[in-house]
Amino acid sequence: MEMIPTMHYQEAADYLLSRINGQPETAIILGSGLGSLADRISEAVVIPYGEIPHFVKSTVPGHKGNFICGKLGERYVLAMQGRFHYYEGYTMKQVTFPIRVMKLMGIKNLLVSNAAGGINNTFKVGDLMIIRDHINMMPNPLIGQNNEDFGPRFPDMTRPYDRQYIALMEEIAAGMHIPLKKGVYVGLTGPSYETPSEYAFYGKGGADAVGMSTVPEVIVARHAGINVFGMSVITNEGYHFADDFVNDGADVIAAANRAAEVMTSLFTKLISMI
Ligand code: HPA
Numbered sequence: 001m002e003m004i005p006t007m008h009y010q011e012a013a014d015y016l017l018s019r020i021n022g023q024p025e026t027a028i029i030l031g032s033g034l035g036s037l038a039d040r041i042s043e044a045v046v047i048p049y050g051e052i053p054h055f056v057k058s059t060v061p062g063h064k065g066n067f068i069c070g071k072l073g074e075r076y077v078l079a080m081q082g083r084f085h086y087y088e089g090y091t092m093k094q095v096t097f098p099i100r101v102m103k104l105m106g107i108k109n110l111l112v113s114n115a116a117g118g119i120n121n122t123f124k125v126g127d128l129m130i131i132r133d134h135i136n137m138m139p140n141p142l143i144g145q146n147n148e149d150f151g152p153r154f155p156d157m158t159r160p161y162d163r164q165y166i167a168l169m170e171e172i173a174a175g176m177h178i179p180l181k182k183g184v185y186v187g188l189t190g191p192s193y194e195t196p197s198e199y200a201f202y203g204k205g206g207a208d209a210v211g212m213s214t215v216p217e218v219i220v221a222r223h224a225g226i227n228v229f230g231m232s233v234i235t236n237e238g239y240h241f242a243d244d245f246v247n248d249g250a251d252v253i254a255a256a257n258r259a260a261e262v263m264t265s266l267f268t269k270l271i272s273m274i
Pocket of ligand 1: 115116117118190193194210211212235236238247252
């Protein structure tokens with residue numbers, strides 16, 4: 001696997017910086033059904049991925065493919081409306097390309113969101129879960145020659161999700177009377193949903209929720225020294241199956257849509273405080 005030259009990331013970063021109207025410190029990746037946070041961004045500059053040098057386009061229903069830069073509350077942010085998934089056939093280097101672009105743009109904090117299946121049997125559809133740790137079951141995006149411009153060969157993953165931001169979010173949610181779960185996210189390649197035995201298997205391994213994204217971006221962000229906060233919307237329950245139950249992508253997106261408003265409020269407040 002050829003290493004992507006730093007210049008490619010730099011050209012994309014320079015292009016984005018030339019288009020936007022402020023210097024964002026925080027970037028947000030909006031997962032399935034959660035793209036409506038972007039509607040709250042004022043003075044928005046919308047940049048389709050297709051216009052950015054070296055970017056690939058997102059193809060999944062429920063995912064748009066735009067960078068949106070503008071103000072969320074009083075802060076300039078850079079939002080990704082739609083991300084790249086490994087199951088779409090992109091390489092891990094493509095999936096995580098935007099993260100290194102963000103790094104070169106001066107981004108210090110990354111907020112990631114996703115739709116996830118609940119494994120923990122206390123989690124219900126519509127619950128929001130702070131990601132306190134992850135289990136990576138996908139190919140590691142840092143495999144291959146290390147790009148020393150971004151970080152070390154063997155990056156630490158002891159605390160991938162910033163402890164201070166987790167504590168802050170717990171305070172924010174308590175103040176807004178929004179109940180939050182906290183747990184471990186396991187990232188799988190998908191695209192098939194898990195069998196009942198697979199949900200149970202990952203639960204025994206310590207996972208509370210399961211999804212097909214986020215972990216690659218978090219690994220590459222931590223490699224580059226970006227602070228990370230993550231939140232999952234529980235869109236389905238992988239611990240009890242009625243005889244006629246089927247996992248369905250449209251239901252997952254609908255459940256994520258319903259939670260988007262609350263998550264947007266929480267993210268907006270967190271961003272105002274970091
Ligand atoms: N499994 C994997 N990914 C998911 C799920 C799930 O149950 N729900 C939403 N994304």
